[in-house]
Amino acid sequence: MIKVENxxxxxxxxxxxAFGPRAEVHALRGVSFEIESGRRFGIVGESGxxxxxxxxxxAGLDQPTSGTVTFxxxxxxxxxxRRLSFLRRDLQVVFQDPMGSLDPRMRVRDIIAEPLVxxxxxxxxxxxxxxxxxxxxxxxAGRRFPHQFSGGQRQRISLARALAPKPRVVVADEPVSxxxxxxxxxxxxxxxxxxxxxxxxxxxxxHDLSVVRHVCDTVAVLRSGELVEIGDxxxxxxxxxxxxTRQLVQAxxxxxGALSGVTTADLISERKPx
Amino acid sequence: xRNLVIGAVLVGLIVLAALLSFLWTPFDPxxxxxxxxxxxxxGAHWLGTDRFGRDLVSQLMVGARTTxxxxxxxxxxxxxxxxxxxxxxxxxxxxxxxxxxxxxxxVLAFPALLLAIMFGAAFGASTLTAMIAxxxxxxxxxxxxxxxxxxxxxxxxxxxAARSAGRSxxxxxxxxxxxxxxxxxxxxxxxxxxIAVLAEAxxxxxxxxxxxxxxxxxxxxxxxxxxxxxxxRLLIVPGVAIAVAVLGFTLxxxxxxxxxxxxxxxxxxxx
Amino acid sequence: MLEVDGLCVAAGGLPLVSDVxxxxxxxERVGLIGESGxxxxxxxxxxFGLLPDDVTATGSVRLDGVSEDLVGAKENLLxxxxxxxxxxxxxxxxxxxxxxxxxIDQVAEARLIHRTARDRAAAHRDALRLLEQVRLRDxxxxxxAYPHQLSGGQRQRVLLAIAxxxxxxxxxxxxxxxxxxxxxxxxxxxxxxxxVKERNAALLFITHDLAVVATVCERVLVMYGGRIVESGxxxxxxxxxKHRYTKGLLDASDLEAVDERGRxxxxxxxxxxxxxxxxxxxxxxxxxxxxxxxxxxPPWFGEPEQGHACWHPAGGDE
Numbered sequence: 081m082i083k084v085e086n087x088x089x090x091x092x093x094x095x096x097x098a099f100g101p102r103a104e105v106h107a108l109r110g111v112s113f114e115i116e117s118g119r120r121f122g123i124v125g126e127s128g129x130x131x132x133x134x135x136x137x138x139a140g141l142d143q144p145t146s147g148t149v150t151f152x153x154x155x156x157x158x159x160x161x162r163r164l165s166f167l168r169r170d171l172q173v174v175f176q177d178p179m180g181s182l183d184p185r186m187r188v189r190d191i192i193a194e195p196l197v198x199x200x201x202x203x204x205x206x207x208x209x210x211x212x213x214x215x216x217x218x219x220x221a222g223r224r225f226p227h228q229f230s231g232g233q234r235q236r237i238s239l240a241r242a243l244a245p246k247p248r249v250v251v252a253d254e255p256v257s258x259x260x261x262x263x264x265x266x267x268x269x270x271x272x273x274x275x276x277x278x279x280x281x282x283x284x285x286x287h288d289l290s291v292v293r294h295v296c297d298t299v300a301v302l303r304s305g306e307l308v309e310i311g312d313x314x315x316x317x318x319x320x321x322x323x324x325t326r327q328l329v330q331a332x333x334x335x336x337g338a339l340s341g342v343t344t345a346d347l348i349s350e351r352k353p354x
Numbered sequence: 355x356r357n358l359v360i361g362a363v364l365v366g367l368i369v370l371a372a373l374l375s376f377l378w379t380p381f382d383p384x385x386x387x388x389x390x391x392x393x394x395x396x397g398a399h400w401l402g403t404d405r406f407g408r409d410l411v412s413q414l415m416v417g418a419r420t421t422x423x424x425x426x427x428x429x430x431x432x433x434x435x436x437x438x439x440x441x442x443x444x445x446x447x448x449x450x451x452x453x454x455x456x457x458x459x460x461v462l463a464f465p466a467l468l469l470a471i472m473f474g475a476a477f478g479a480s481t482l483t484a485m486i487a488x489x490x491x492x493x494x495x496x497x498x499x500x501x502x503x504x505x506x507x508x509x510x511x512x513x514x515a516a517r518s519a520g521r522s523x524x525x526x527x528x529x530x531x532x533x534x535x536x537x538x539x540x541x542x543x544x545x546x547x548x549i550a551v552l553a554e555a556x557x558x559x560x561x562x563x564x565x566x567x568x569x570x571x572x573x574x575x576x577x578x579x580x581x582x583x584x585x586x587r588l589l590i591v592p593g594v595a596i597a598v599a600v601l602g603f604t605l606x607x608x609x610x611x612x613x614x615x616x617x618x619x620x621x622x623x624x625x
Numbered sequence: 626m627l628e629v630d631g632l633c634v635a636a637g638g639l640p641l642v643s644d645v646x647x648x649x650x651x652x653e654r655v656g657l658i659g660e661s662g663x664x665x666x667x668x669x670x671x672x673f674g675l676l677p678d679d680v681t682a683t684g685s686v687r688l689d690g691v692s693e694d695l696v697g698a699k700e701n702l703l704x705x706x707x708x709x710x711x712x713x714x715x716x717x718x719x720x721x722x723x724x725x726x727x728x729i730d731q732v733a734e735a736r737l738i739h740r741t742a743r744d745r746a747a748a749h750r751d752a753l754r755l756l757e758q759v760r761l762r763d764x765x766x767x768x769x770a771y772p773h774q775l776s777g778g779q780r781q782r783v784l785l786a787i788a789x790x791x792x793x794x795x796x797x798x799x800x801x802x803x804x805x806x807x808x809x810x811x812x813x814x815x816x817x818x819x820x821v822k823e824r825n826a827a828l829l830f831i832t833h834d835l836a837v838v839a840t841v842c843e844r845v846l847v848m849y850g851g852r853i854v855e856s857g858x859x860x861x862x863x864x865x866x867k868h869r870y871t872k873g874l875l876d877a878s879d880l881e882a883v884d885e886r887g888r889x890x891x892x893x894x895x896x897x898x899x900x901x902x903x904x905x906x907x908x909x910x911x912x913x914x915x916x917x918x919x920x921x922x923p924p925w926f927g928e929p930e931q932g933h934a935c936w937h938p939a940g941g942d943e
Contacts, residue, residue, distance in 0.1 A: 263895065
């Protein structure tokens with residue numbers, strides 16, 4: 081459904097000296113993969129891995145330096161904003177920062193209805209009410225402003241907004257990273273319910289391998305802009321092939337591991353993971 | 355909070371005086387009476403009279419009208435022209451932004467005074483000339499402010515979300531950028547008002563603004579400047595009025611700025 | 626080494642931390658676990674004497690060898706203790722380092738302030754040694770760099786070096802790895818553990834991450850609503866939790882424990898805002914086993930070092 085071929089994105093920094101070429105940041109280098117319809121596709125990477133850049137390119141919010149992004153056979157990369165309306169209907173993004181991804185001066189009902197307004201879809205009031213119920217928010221939440229809600233509730237608002245135009249794909253960029261553990265469980269459950277209920281294809285981006293393992297069936301590992309390993313999530317966790325993936329799996333502290341004697345020294349040694 | 359209250363009170367006083375002057379003033383401010391020249395404060399003339407026998411309190415009140423009138427029009431014009439210009443420069447193509455910035459810098463290089471003199475020479479000195487000159491000279495500060503804060507807003511995740519929802523550029527500017535910079539623009543209005551008051555006084559002092567017989571604080575200064583040693587009261591009274599006006603508007607602006615600070619908003623609403 | 630008794634922190638009459646008591650001995654690694662709004666960071670700040678102006682602390686904090694109580698002590702005394710006997714590593718490395726001073730100078734300064742180094746030259750040498758101990762590669766080159774030229778992980782190592790500079794007896798770490806990548810976190814955690822082991826220092830490690838606290842610490846204190854609701858050895862508390870909140874937290878954070886639909890076991894409701902916790906047991910409005918008895922605040926059941934404050938502990942009647 082989503083196809084990425086040889087995708088690269090290079091940023092050129094502003095000048096620091098009068099002579100010589102400008103510094104270049106290779107956010108993505110020749111990344112290729114395919115996401116099939118109905119999958120729960122995870123993208124794992126630490127800071128600087130290029131995962132945020134990848135999210136923007138998948139959503140048509142940025143243009144690649146080279147390579148292509150295709151959605152359902154149609155090209156996304158290289159298209160002007162005006163010709164991307166097909167994508168805006170079928171693919172929506174849930175962003176990371178529950179504080180920053182909601183306009184502080186807009187009421188919640190306007191925030192949720194925004195995709196409908198932008199794409200001129202009718203029945204907005206009814207849809208907003210449906211969505212508030214679907215994400216577990218009270219009906220009067222629509223009248224209030226984002227700052228009156230907690231982080232977990234703001235993520236529910238983000239989810240409601242993403243679901244408004246009835247998309248087929250939801251791209252979630254670190255949706256639970258800023259949340260407390262108990263809230264994280266609620267939001268992950270909600271996400272799973274929504275994906276089931278609306279038969280969504282999910283692209284889940286995170287730095288947290290454990291969360292990705294719980295949520296996804298397939299995972300792609302990014303490092304410094306390169307796709308290092310891709311495959312079934314259980315296989316990657318149990319038998320990582322690339323040395324970086326191995327290092328990543330091993331470095332994650334787990335409760336089970338700690339209780340069976342894993343120490344801080346073990347997290348960084350050249351040991352094979354459990 | 356304290357700034358806001360003090361500023362509001364001072365500004366309120368001036369507005370009240372100006373409004374009251376439409377209904378009543380102790381005396382006709384333009385009435386000349388040679389017999390009553392240069393009198394000190396008395397029961398009839400609370401602040402005394404000037405060299406032409408005109409009552410000072412009445413001149414102050416009607417002068418307040420002029421001050422506010424010029425301020426409102428000048429700042430209004432500047433805000434209405436400068437804000438969209440700044441937003442356009444931020445949201446539009448890069449080359450447009452550059453042109454606006456450079457044009458801004460050029461206008462900024464001209465002191466309002468110089469512009470007023472040019473205008474005065476071209477169109478004749480008057481209240482209107484003063485307003486237009488001050489207005490044009492104030493546009494760059496609005497454009498700069500609008501551009502800077504619009505850029506910040508355009509870099510937020512919620513604008514990215516709006517683009518992902520399918521919003522077009524102009525819709526984003528109208529629906530997301532403007533409401534989020536409105537607070538700062540209002541603060542700038544208040545601060546610019548203070549500057550406009552000073553500018554109007556300066557222009558009137560130079561004879562380039564409001565013409566006689568309409569009272570104006572700046573001209574009150576100019577008309578009495580030779581009498582500084584003899585009757586300092588004649589300069590202190592309008593001087594203090596100007597100072598109070600500028601202080602009031604500036605404090606109001608500071609107070610509003612604190613009120614609108616988004617960081618404080620986070621503290622007020624503990625999610 | 627460090628004894629905290631009945632510590633309370635309030636801001637303008639609003640209680641934020643209530644009745645916190647614990648001890649940390651030399652060489653012990655104790656974790657303080659809680660989510661946002663639990664009061665864990667405030668507890669650390671209160672122990673360190675760095676509360677904001679409008680926040681006050683009452684109770685007792687005693688450091689071995691210091692006759693005065695640290696709560697309410699004069700700033701003079703506190704500043705001689707901070708950085709020498711009592712040290713802290715904060716969460717945000719960028720704000721804790723002076724952006725206009727070189728790294729090596731900031732580390733050396735720690736030695737000079739407390740006169741543990743004789744002169745500038747000695748302090749400089751000590752600083753190099755400390756930076757090597759935190760495995761900062763290319764020490765000579767990086768030492769001359771400014772904070773903004775370093776990565777987040779490198780900055781945290783520098784903060785750790787500064788904290789350990791004068792061989793403190795107590796090291797407090799407040800979410801030191803929360804903002805770091807997993808691989809960088811692993812490195813830093815190992816450095817912290819080695820650092821306190823070498824000095825036989827007491828470690829108070831504050832975090833929201835159960836897996837981290839289990840890997841780093843031997844004992845753990847669980848905080849909720851400004852109170853310690855359970856404490857004990859890591860192996861006990863995190864395998865057989867007694868307090869319902871601890872159990873809920875463990876279940877919710879276990880991403881491998883799912884029900885028949887594949888869903889995690891979440892705690893219902895959300896953490897109340899400060900001052901809006903229920904009377905009696907702080908957790909009763911979200912607890913599946915709450916009843917009328919819970920309107921009365923539960924006492925501490927068990928020993929001071931291992932126990933819980935719950936009328937209906939888990940594992941009893943399951």
